[in-house]
Amino acid sequence: MKSRPSKTPPENIVTSGRRTLLALAVLVLGLVLVLAQLKPIEKTLSGLLSRVPQQESVPSGSIATLAEDRMIEVQRHFITYLQTETGLSRQEKTRALRQMLRAVQETLAETDDATLNNHLYAFKYPVRRMAEELAQLDPDALSKDLEEGFTAQNRLNPEKHDTPWAFDRFEEASYQTIFHDPEYIQPAWAMKVLLAERFQDRQSFLQLAAQDASASPNDLSKTDVIRQLFTGYASSRRGEEQVANALKVLDPTRLRGATWAEIGYGTGKSFQAVRRVIGPKGRLIGVEVGPGYTQFANRLLLRHPQEWGEITLIEGNYTDCRLPPNSVDIVHEAGIHVGEHFQEHPDDPQLQWLLSIKRALRPGGLMVLNDHGSPPLDQARSVMRKVGFEEFRVHYIGPPPRDGRLHEMVVSFRKPTSETTPEPAPDS
Numbered sequence: 001m002k003s004r005p006s007k008t009p010p011e012n013i014v015t016s017g018r019r020t021l022l023a024l025a026v027l028v029l030g031l032v033l034v035l036a037q038l039k040p041i042e043k044t045l046s047g048l049l050s051r052v053p054q055q056e057s058v059p060s061g062s063i064a065t066l067a068e069d070r071m072i073e074v075q076r077h078f079i080t081y082l083q084t085e086t087g088l089s090r091q092e093k094t095r096a097l098r099q100m101l102r103a104v105q106e107t108l109a110e111t112d113d114a115t116l117n118n119h120l121y122a123f124k125y126p127v128r129r130m131a132e133e134l135a136q137l138d139p140d141a142l143s144k145d146l147e148e149g150f151t152a153q154n155r156l157n158p159e160k161h162d163t164p165w166a167f168d169r170f171e172e173a174s175y176q177t178i179f180h181d182p183e184y185i186q187p188a189w190a191m192k193v194l195l196a197e198r199f200q201d202r203q204s205f206l207q208l209a210a211q212d213a214s215a216s217p218n219d220l221s222k223t224d225v226i227r228q229l230f231t232g233y234a235s236s237r238r239g240e241e242q243v244a245n246a247l248k249v250l251d252p253t254r255l256r257g258a259t260w261a262e263i264g265y266g267t268g269k270s271f272q273a274v275r276r277v278i279g280p281k282g283r284l285i286g287v288e289v290g291p292g293y294t295q296f297a298n299r300l301l302l303r304h305p306q307e308w309g310e311i312t313l314i315e316g317n318y319t320d321c322r323l324p325p326n327s328v329d330i331v332h333e334a335g336i337h338v339g340e341h342f343q344e345h346p347d348d349p350q351l352q353w354l355l356s357i358k359r360a361l362r363p364g365g366l367m368v369l370n371d372h373g374s375p376p377l378d379q380a381r382s383v384m385r386k387v388g389f390e391e392f393r394v395h396y397i398g399p400p401p402r403d404g405r406l407h408e409m410v411v412s413f414r415k416p417t418s419e420t421t422p423e424p425a426p427d428s
């Protein structure tokens with residue numbers, strides 16, 4: 001059969017051309033509309049903080065650093081979001097949060113647990129806040145595609161307590177203080193501290209401390225509390241580990257009812273474990289060097305469950321712990337690194353500070369240095385002997401590392417039993 005030549009009239013060509021043009025126009029219009037809608041978000045997300053520290057050259061290549069880079073990028077977006085959210089519509093906010101959380105979700109999905117625990121821990125606070133905020137704006141958005149992904153990996157699941165991304169009671173109280181206590185802190189400010197900490201950016205850190213209106217000039221203590229919270233070491237689980245190590249160099253028969261001074265308590269992560277050791281009749285005293293620590297501890301006390309018991313908080317300084325003479329049985333410090341940067345000089349403030357601690361201890365009382373082996377033992381020994389402490393016990397944590405890293409240890413020193421500290425003469 002011969003095929004017939006097409007008799008399609010020219011009008012039809014025109015009609016079909018018109019249709020194509022119309023479809024194209026609709027498409028372009030649609031695109032324009034979508035882009036117009038996206039613009040504020042892009043602006044939000046691309047006007048990335050010129051005010052937060054810029055990324056230094058991070059060694060690239062490993063999964064850990066790539067994952068961390070992505071989380072840092074999300075963190076920058078989140079800071080911008082926190083600073084601009086009042087000007088955004090509900091729809092814009094939802095979209096921005098979903099974008100950020102998707103990036104987080106993808107990153108977490110590709111991340112092994114070691115990376116998560118060692119490199120990404122600090123981001124669990126802001127990520128949780130993003131998820132919480134999105135759930136408030138649009139409960140479906142979270143449950144539909146995000147929550148599933150997170151909980152499947154047990155990484156944002158509050159029920160799952162054995163993963164470091166779950167919040168224990170202490171972290172929960174800290175979290176609430178950072179994100180739901182606007183009189184205490186601006187979340188965007190706290191998030192910038194996180195980045196300054198990540199990049200070890202001292203200058204930004206100091207600038208941020210200066211922006212804290214509630215602090216007196218040069219007081220870094222509130223900024224430092226936030227820094228500590230985001231380092232990944234400020235859960236009460238870590239506090240438990242710390243105190244468990246301290247117990248290895250203490251006399252277990254003399255702990256119940258003891259007076260324990262926690263010098264440099266920081267966020268207070270060890271208070272709960274100490275209270276368990278000394279019992280309800282023991283006395284717990286915290287010493288720190290700035291009002292920001294006391295402020296935070298008191299805020300936490302308001303939210304924190306009763307596990308801490310009654311605590312006396314004292315403001316000491318770098319030359320004097322300001323504890324009364326002969327008043328404590330145990331002094332514990334973690335992270336002050338006693339003996340580091342010690343100068344063989346009688347005016348070294350560390351000597352005076354240690355002498356003030358020795359005065360505060362009762363005869364036979366113990367001071368525990370819990371500094372992860374930094375400085376090495378000999379250095380710690382040298383300064384402690386200089387002020388007249390006797391070595392009591394050393395406990396090495398784990399086998400010696402093979403890669404030249406410091407061997408972690410905890411060590412205790414005793415105030416000689418023969419030594420009583422004269423009470424200061426009453427004021428005349």
Ligand SMILES: C[S@@+](CC[C@H](N)C(=O)[O-])C[C@H]1O[C@@H](n2cnc3c(N)ncnc32)[C@H](O)[C@@H]1O
Nearest residue numbers: 263264265266287288289316317318334335336
């Ligand atoms: C690395 S942080 C550790 C905090 C807490 N112990 C922990 O393990 O999480 C060290 C803390 O010791 C405090 N600190 C340093 N020197 C101090 C001193 N002479 N007296 C009291 N606190 C001091 C710092 O302010 C800081 O909070």
